[in-house]
Amino acid sequence: MSSAFYLIRKDFVLIKRMLLLFIPYYMIMGYTVMDQYTMFTLFPAMLLLINGCTLDVQQNNQRFLVSLPLQRQDIVRAKYLALFPYALLSFCCTLVLYAAAFALGKIDTPPAWREIALMLLLFLVLASLYLPLHYWLGQKGTQIVNFIFIMLIMLNVSAFNKLLEWFPAAGEWIATGSADHVLPVILLILACMILIYASYLISSRIFIKKDI
Amino acid sequence: MSHCIEMKQISKDYDRFQLHQVNLGIQEGYITGLIGPNGAGKTTLIRMMMGMVHPDKGEVKLFGEEDQLKLSRNKARIGYVSDENIYYEQLTVKQMKKVLAPFYDRWDEDTYQKYEAQFKLPPGKKIKDLSKGMKIKFSLAVALSHGADLLIMDEPTSGLDPVFRRELLDLLSEHIQDERKTILFSTHNTTDLDRIADYIVFINDGRIIFHEMKEALAEQYVLVKGGKELLDRDVRRMFVGVRENAHGFEGLAKERSDVERFFQDNAICETPTLEEIMYFTVKGSAVHV
Amino acid sequence: MNLLISSTSGEPIYAQIVGQIRQMILQGELVSGTPLPSIRQLAKELQISVITSKRAYEELEREGLINSVVGKGSFVSGADPEFIREQRLRVMEGRLKEVIDESRLLGMEYAELAEMLKLLYEEEA
Incomplete structure (x- = not known):
């Protein structure tokens, strides 16, 4: 298990420079589109994931990983476990941004907790689609996959608003949220967990068989 | 004598290249050199040992283990020097060391510091800004700092200046002072091996041509130099490979004593260097195909 | 102990070592009981292969010029x-x-x- 910790730490060492870019990003985005949680919670987390994955295949770095005394599924597992610190990090950033905006008087409503939670869930769903593709396509396909996923998130901003128009009930839940809707929420979380696990199984299967 | 790497009946098909039923056992306690022209399959074999490339058929054992879990743990006992940089280029030498050290239980920071100083590795410099030689020195320092029992090196001397090449040979001899340590290195520069290698594995076009003690090679092979009038069809057949020029021929033959008796004083019989053995074998096999 | 090895002389390296050590023993330069470097040490110092130096020692042992004691190394023998x-x-x-x-x-x-x-x-x- 400690190996997963060191692998994740490795990812953070690599994406350190990207984390510095977060400060101007949040400042600018916070100034322009304060109510878009996609841009604060989902997009940064996804960027971290994509960056961490891309840096692993950029040169022959997967060979380095495989040369370590680890099993291949350990390497894959660490990537999936890294999703949680990524999600946590962008969640914290969102909160900090909100607190700052609130203190400055730019905003006076409480944070939309349910929307934030939904974005985090969406991040996990997107990641579980992204990672098998990353392991399958390797170095050659990474550029295209990255592009598609960033486009997906961009579209998500408008798609999400559309979705709310189609299902007013969902919009209502996000806005108010009431106890009688607990069951679908639990089901949603459960489905998401199953999806991640299935995705992990597929990714490690792909990576184990691969010639690096 | 035990083998620390064992490959049995390994086959692998690529588009333009095949490994054919390779059997190989690397002796514990010795230096084995893997030679062959570029594209012969040296790197593929080494990557199979490291578990990077999977054979289509056959099995690979490291330290007698073939179970996947134990095999991957056993990689801690291997110091690997790749033929190309496998480290994160955007990290500094120091950062990279910090990233990889915790994966090895037997990591010895003092030893690493010693090699860092000896190789004059700049800790603050990014890997991508290191010269090829420096990159190799870094991976060598890493390989020697985690108590590896087996060093597997793919073309470690290419990109090194002659002075450091000699130093490297010293380091390898130093490493092998402990008779449980083993070294396998591939090279196409055979002069490195002429000196210190105990065993030579010669691979050409995906096949192992021979796996011999270097000492025995000199007694087996003979390089014959003589006038062209000696070369009739039967004589040609004695040679592994022949090179002709305006003034005569040079040929490599295998049954040294028979060949020497045959030519007697009509031709010069010499002990071939590894390079000559390699050259004539590759040349000969190209003609026969 | 001076050993000079030539890789271009045509004479096998192990034979050069045997010849030179034999000479030193016969000329009394190396007296009975003198310890010799270990096989691996000799290989390192001369930058030759371990098998080569091993073969040289085996040859010297066969001639009765040196004795090898497991765990202690090789010594010039006390031949009469x-x-x-x-x-x-x-x-x-x-x-x-x-x-x-x-x-x-x-x-x-x-x-x-x-x-x-x-x-x-x-x-x-």
């Missing part, structure tokens, strides 16, 4: 002077044979050679 004298005589014979061959090449008669030897011997004394 008579044995060593015999060995040295054999070396001398070899050299004389070389001289004879050389003299034949030059077309010298035995009497001529004997005369030359006598002169040289008296000159030295």
Whole structure:
């Protein structure tokens, strides 16, 4: 298990420079589109994931990983476990941004907790689609996959608003949220967990068989 | 004598290249050199040992283990020097060391510091800004700092200046002072091996041509130099490979004593260097195909 | 102990080592009981392969010039002077044979050679 910790730490060492870019990003985005949680919670987390994955295949770095005394599924597992610190990090950033905006008087409503939670869930769903593709396509396909996923998130901003128009009930839940809707929420979380696990199984299967 | 790497009946098909039923056992306690022209399959074999490339058929054992879990743990006992940089280029030498050290239980920071100083590795410099030689020195320092029992090196001397090449040979001899340590290195520069290698594995076009003690090679092979009038069809057949020029021929033959008796004083019989053995074998096999 | 190895001389490296150590022992430069470097140390110092230095030691052992004790290393053997004298005589014979061959090449008669030897011997004394 400690190996997963060191692998994740490795990812953070690599994406350190990207984390510095977060400060101007949040400042600018916070100034322009304060109510878009996609841009604060989902997009940064996804960027971290994509960056961490891309840096692993950029040169022959997967060979380095495989040369370590680890099993291949350990390497894959660490990537999936890294999703949680990524999600946590962008969640914290969102909160900090909100607190700052609130203190400055730019905003006076409480944070939309349910929307934030939904974005985090969406991040996990997107990641579980992204990672098998990353392991399958390797170095050659990474550029295209990255592009598609960033486009997906961009579209998500408008798609999400559309979705709310189609299902007013969902919009209502996000806005108010009431106890009688607990069951679908639990089901949603459960489905998401199953999806991640299935995705992990597929990714490690792909990576184990691969010639690096 | 035990083998620390064992490959049995390994086959692998690529588009333009095949490994054919390779059997190989690397002796514990010795230096084995893997030679062959570029594209012969040296790197593929080494990557199979490291578990990077999977054979289509056959099995690979490291330290007698073939179970996947134990095999991957056993990689801690291997110091690997790749033929190309496998480290994160955007990290500094120091950062990279910090990233990889915790994966090895037997990591010895003092030893690493010693090699860092000896190789004059700049800790603050990014890997991508290191010269090829420096990159190799870094991976060598890493390989020697985690108590590896087996060093597997793919073309470690290419990109090194002659002075450091000699130093490297010293380091390898130093490493092998402990008779449980083993070294396998591939090279196409055979002069490195002429000196210190105990065993030579010669691979050409995906096949192992021979796996011999270097000492025995000199007694087996003979390089014959003589006038062209000696070369009739039967004589040609004695040679592994022949090179002709305006003034005569040079040929490599295998049954040294028979060949020497045959030519007697009509031709010069010499002990071939590894390079000559390699050259004539590759040349000969190209003609026969 | 000085060992000079040439990789271009044509003589196998192990034979060069055997020859030089044998000579040192016979000339009394290495006395009985002197420890020799370990096989691996010798290989390292001469930048030669372990198998080569091992073979050299095995050869010297066969000739009775050195003894190897497991875990302790190799030592110049305590062979009796008579044995060593015999060995040295054999070396001398070899050299004389070389001289004879050389003299034949030059077309010298035995009497001529004997005369030359006598002169040289008296000159030295």
